Amino acid sequence: MSRWQPSYRRLKPCIAECQTVLAKCKVGLYSINIENLAMSSPKNSSGLISGRRLFIKSLGLGVVAAALPGMMVRRAYALATPAAGNDGRFILIFLRGGMDGLFAIAPVSDPALLSLRPNLSRKTLEQGISLAGTGFSAHPSCKDLADLFASRELLFCPSAGTTDASRSHFQAQDLFEIGSGAAKGESGFMARLATILGAERPSNGAISFTREIPLTFQGADNPPDVAPLSGSGLKLPAGKVLDAIRKAHAGLKTGEAIDQAISTQGEIDAAIDTEGAARGALSANGFPKIAAHLGRILKANSRLAVSFVDLGGFDTHAGEEATLSRALQNLSGGLSALKESLGTDEWVRTRVVVMSEFGRTVRENGTKGTDHGHGGLFLLAGGSIGGGRMAGHFAGLSEAALHEGRDLPAMADWRVLLSETISSTFGVSDRSLDIVFPGKPRGKIGV
């Protein structure tokens, strides 16, 4: 096989997985109408995508659909389309490293807090900002979060998480991003969500504000836009050299990436045009500056319904007070900056979820930090979310309430929290949500 036809290598594992799943469901491979699946897939606006790729991606979705008991694969796609109506916007901010939720928002009314966290709870106990009616207070570095809470634009769920049992960052992040309950898989939940939204309305797009495509966006029918918010960017000089390079890469993933660089740069330019020079850049550095830029891009491109951004630096084994205070100030300031740059109209239709791969140990460790734990903090922000409250249950910090005697339990499953958020943002049907999050538990949390 020659190197310029690399597609089959990628296809093989996909087919193998498909066959396995189908065998389990006692459906022969021949009974899938591949043509129909490909036809009902959304058209790619660039027109450069070959039928071959649609075939692969549709088959990928077919795998998920086939896993649903008693459902004909051919019908799955139709069922996967969302109900018409809600025209929202969903942003996921993923905190990598395992954010210590009990540091950010602490149960100050719990009698065990101080003895479990003699150093790491002190500042919040002394100067924390009370989140009225919840028994929790925000760390002073999270002042912006507390303000959003007070204006009912933020709610939190303190004991949320995944089914991860490894306490490995990398395993837990993969598990979170895939969203099926497994740490390995062909596609991530954001990819499946984008595919379903794109099937309803081809203009519906997704964007990842990262340098590379994160796992959660891999395997989408149409890959998301990828706009890194730092670095030298996507600009490419047009002309016959670029045309020749695109020709040489035609039909390859590399070529798709070059074409996307060109189209996404257009969206970024649009944001700069609408902004004009007068309002100027926000003076803030770090995430607030990035979040403001991100907000402007979204505002200028209303088709970008789903977006993702990740932040690192939350792995605080030692000297947590200083490190995490800075990181949380950055995060909180970023949410405010995002709200401001989106403007009221956009903010009202926006839902922002903030989550990490796991929480950390309830007890602080011997080096004024915390080690890898289990349950952690879920935040939801937006202009019309009915915030100013706590969602889900909190069992307290007594020994009996802890997971394996050391961590918060994951009382609220991340797939349920995200499903409810996605459902209220886009009006996506329950059937579709089962495709986005296969195997998610039943039940409601009420976010």
Next chain:
Amino acid sequence: MFGGSAAAQSIELDRPMGEPLARAMLGRFGYGPTTESIANVARMSPRAYVERGIFEGSTLPAVISDQIAEMPNAQPIELTWAAYGLGGSERDDLKDDPMRRKEVQQLERLHVRGAIKTRLLAMANSDNQAHEALFSFWLNHFSVYAPKSFGKILIGDYARHIEAAIEEDSFETLLRASFFHPAMQIYLDNAQSTAPNSRAARFAANRGKKPGINENLARELMELHTLGVDAGYTQADVQELARVISGAGIWRANMNDRVLDRAGAVRKALFLFDPRRHDFEAKRLLGQNFPPGHGLDEIDRALHLLATHPATARHISRKLALRFLSDTPSEAVVKSMTDAFLQSGGGISATLDALLQSPQFVASIEEQAKFKEPLDQLLSAARAACQGQPVGNAELLAASAMDAGQAPFMRTTPDGYGAREADWLSPAAMAKRVRFAMGIAANRIPLAQADPDNTRNSFRLKEMNEGKQRSMRGSPCQPDLRAIETTLGPLSPATSAAIAELGPNEQVAALLSSPEAMHR
């Protein structure tokens, strides 16, 4: 094509490899071919090529080694540590002296920058490309984020220790070189761990403090450095290993050696095992009893247990295969590598021989199956453009590596950079690669030499991309179309057709951005 006959199952390990395989090997185990290196390597056998990478170091052009020798990180670490390390003479009262604090911070930045530039210069200019590829692999496997704490001044020495361990051809030696270096102890927070039942903890308790242990290094030691996440170890194993390695840490420059001797502390260069922080009670790790009363010797025992564990053999084999074979290595090749690892007692050359001998290796070479990681691509483009002329603009290389997201020693998380296409292929990555190729073709990229008046000691990539005059001072290499064609090898029909109408300079840009130039 490479095995001598059409039905060949694997390459001939001990026969001269010839030009096509030499070209491929320089891309697979190295940062890309030049016409001269293809000719040299073609006379070597595949086994000899890889073994030279293990048992010999690199020779660099004098102009490059002179540049490296002038960097602050080239100084012996003992001198730097005595002045700027923990407890160092120049660290006294820094808090109260903002001017001096700024100077020290500036020096620390130069150390980090110097370590990054040292690596990139060696990778771009080495005559022993397999050595640089393997060296980078182990630095990335035992990844340390340099800017954290004293990592800034330790990172150059850490790299030298890892490099020295490579020629022992033993995984356990590499593991020990990493573990017993203060850079790793600091990066994964173990230097601060203090067993709650230790003398140091009792002493601290009298002063109202309550030090203890953290699990960071213990967990990553098993998950990333040795066993792998699916090996079946438990949370209890993590906690037990954290107790075993308590007391391992760093030597402070102002420590009194007589006091240390009396306490029974053991110092290896800047690494210190301090029994006053160690947990001497009984432990149970991976099903084995660790009896009470043991100190540094039980750390040795635990590292040996981990280094020789079958799960480690598999984890390391798979990781080598991901970098040097395929994003989807077959079960068969991982199995034969794992067997070779175990039979050779963790020998790297034996493990890589199994990789080279596998049928999948021939196929992966013919398909150019690996998407180049950013540094593979950046450096292979630079080497193709310069064709043996030294690539001496370290500031440019460092700025480009940072921008591409793969600068040495700058991975924040301990997992190291990924090796798969999915880790790197993105619109931004392709835009950067195409811009770089276009810049080389237009003689806009001063690869050979930095602007001699550059006092900032940094390089502004943005200005270069925008074609601003100031950033373009310095000397480019004059790229030669024919030489670039030779380094790329046969082109696909699609690439040939796409570039047919272009002029020679334009062809340089298109070829350096072609699918052939993006894979190895």
